[in-house]
Amino acid sequence: MFSVETRTVDGQVTALGSAGSFTLVVDRPADAGGGGKGFNGGQLLYLAVAGCVSNDLFREAPRLGVELESVRVTVEGDFSGNPAVSDAIAYDVELRGSGDLDALVREVDRIAEIPNTLRRGASVSLRTTRIV
Numbered sequence: 001m002f003s004v005e006t007r008t009v010d011g012q013v014t015a016l017g018s019a020g021s022f023t024l025v026v027d028r029p030a031d032a033g034g035g036g037k038g039f040n041g042g043q044l045l046y047l048a049v050a051g052c053v054s055n056d057l058f059r060e061a062p063r064l065g066v067e068l069e070s071v072r073v074t075v076e077g078d079f080s081g082n083p084a085v086s087d088a089i090a091y092d093v094e095l096r097g098s099g100d101l102d103a104l105v106r107e108v109d110r111i112a113e114i115p116n117t118l119r120r121g122a123s124v125s126l127r128t129t130r131i132v
Contacts, residue, residue: 014038042086046075049091052114057095060108066099089118 006015006026014035015026026044028034039047050073061068077089095101109115 017044042077042079045086046077046089048114049073049089049118050075052112053091053093053108056108056112057093057104060111061097061099061104064100064104064107066097066101066104068095068097070096089115091115 002019004017004019006017008015012035013028013033014037017024017026025038026040027036027038028040030036034040053073054071057071057073058068060066072094073091074094075089075091078087079085080087093105095105
């Protein structure tokens, strides 16, 4: 099971996100009332797609006899509506290496966990609220 959390820093909008020993900064843009010091939620969603695809390319490459030198994954999308939800998400992959790179990309697109979770519409629910 995965577990992540955010905790605000010094009573500000800025928060540290953590998963085990790893951290990143979560924030709102300064012009939207935040500190502008970190990723916003939409960026994190798209970064999750990019990170998953990148990791899976490296994970699957040896199985398919591919040697990777470098990977670049670019994800784009936007949010609209009220409440705002993500429009279509698209990603591009740039690879340097040897072997059947096209087959590798097609296989990862088929099996990558985060893109497939979004494609299938995972349920998200509020479990508890604790007021302190």
